[in-house]
Amino acid sequence: MSACLDIIDLSAVLANGQRVLRSVSLTVQPGEVRALVGESGAGKTMIGKAVLGVLPSSVRIVEGDMRLEGEDLGRLQPKARRTLIGARTALIPQDPLTALNPSRRIGPQMTDRLVRILGWSGDKADKRVRQLLDEVQIREPDRVLRSYPHELSGGMRQRVLIAAAFAAEPRLIVADEPTTALDVTVQKQILRLIAELQREHGTAILFVTHDLGVVAKISQKVSVLYAGKVVEEADTATLFASPQHPYTRALMAATPRYTDPFASLKPVDETVLAGLAAEIAAADQAWSRPHG
């Protein structure tokens, strides 16, 4: 059985030639949650966008393959690729405030995709959307479906977006820091909802986050990213029990602990950063030799 998502040696550069992804490889098995963790600017979101085919025009993929359920995305015609990505993937975005069209009601926004892209009947789409709203614990589906996005709270909007993402039964969901823009009490509920729906629907998730606490709660596998390079990859339990890479250890040490709120936060150590810089430089040199 082929993996749900298979990324092999993916490299991408900016227009000025600077590398933003450095031979990234990662696999998401069907029904599995793979966390992609790293500091901001590490390229985690870039990987998600590359998979979904919405990289900004300034970023160019120069090498590597992406396979979605065995289909090589690079070999497909643009139109066929769009259709495949549209049918089998979905995004849970970072900012629920800008991810819904402000001038359209929630109902049509949610059902549209099912009707137009998957060719469902209006009734079937409506039933499906209501079922999903129930699953994300929205108690007044009629009111919500008739609302404009600005009439709902941030947490409500994120629930709507989660429901929308799961509604089309995608095989893979890219969750791009889905709790970052929410306040802490809502974060927990949203995280629990995503985990619950993931288990029920058996959807594979590529979960992008900078929060190790979230990683521990939701994922089975982790890839730790630094400067567009995967520095460590392991089962979540193994990673937390015995982190191998010094950067991973430093990240864990830098995570604030609720049990000791007055302890000062530790930034990542200088020597660790120097080691990382050397590692990246060596990798770049090795990479640029055959690539001129």
Place this chain on the structure above:
Amino acid sequence: MDEARIVRRGAGPRLWLAGGWLLLVLLAAIFAPLVAPQDPLAQDLMLERLPPFWLDGAEPGYWLGTDSLGRDLLSRLIFGGRIAFIVAFAAAIAACLVGSTLGLIAGYFGGWADRIISRIVDIWMAFPPVLFAILLVAVLGTGLSSVILAIAIIDWTRFCRVIRAEAMGQSRMDYVENARIAGYGRIGIMLREVLPNVLPSIVALLSLEMGIAVIVEAILSFVNLSISTDDPTWGGIIAEGRLSIHQAWWVLVFPLITLILTVLSFSQFGEALKTRFDPVLR
């Protein structure tokens, strides 16, 4: 949300006052032959320079007085409103269709489409608009349709620039990206996700442009480049009134007031409509 509430409270009277005045002028223009007390072209030198009704020497039936040829000022203003409104609607809608379409394409597609359209707009805006209008009418010949055409040709850039900027902002929004992931086509996204969000601006601009069209038409008829000199136009009446300002001030003052109120109403009406149309401000 405080701001939204203030806007909403302000939108009421503004919308009704501006809309009321426009409706009054529009109805008077449509039913001009029925409501005008006199024939706007009938000259009667026995009745020249009659003052408005509250001054000594006024004649009943000539409410706002007469000009130096004895023509009834109110009737001329009413018939002038016909031309003003035809020009306002036709020219503004033509400019809006051309400008908004090009602006939407430039803003949403970006790249080459944007570069080409933006350069054309830059070149267009380098011409002084009134001079451009006079030149165009001189080339196209006077007449109602060339005035309309001239205004549309000059003013589509207003729509294009604003709508381009708004479409550009919209197309960077996450919901546009989401629609792309879902597999919608580019044209579909433009019409479905972007257009509804720039529509309030299009409506406001359209109303504003109608006011501008009224002014440009008045300017053109002021310099006698609009339509035939016989037909009463607001600009034409103002031009005539200017000559007899010391003997009959009302011939200048009433068309000016009408013009100002109409232009002001168009812009206020547009603003009020925008807040009504915008689901976030509503």
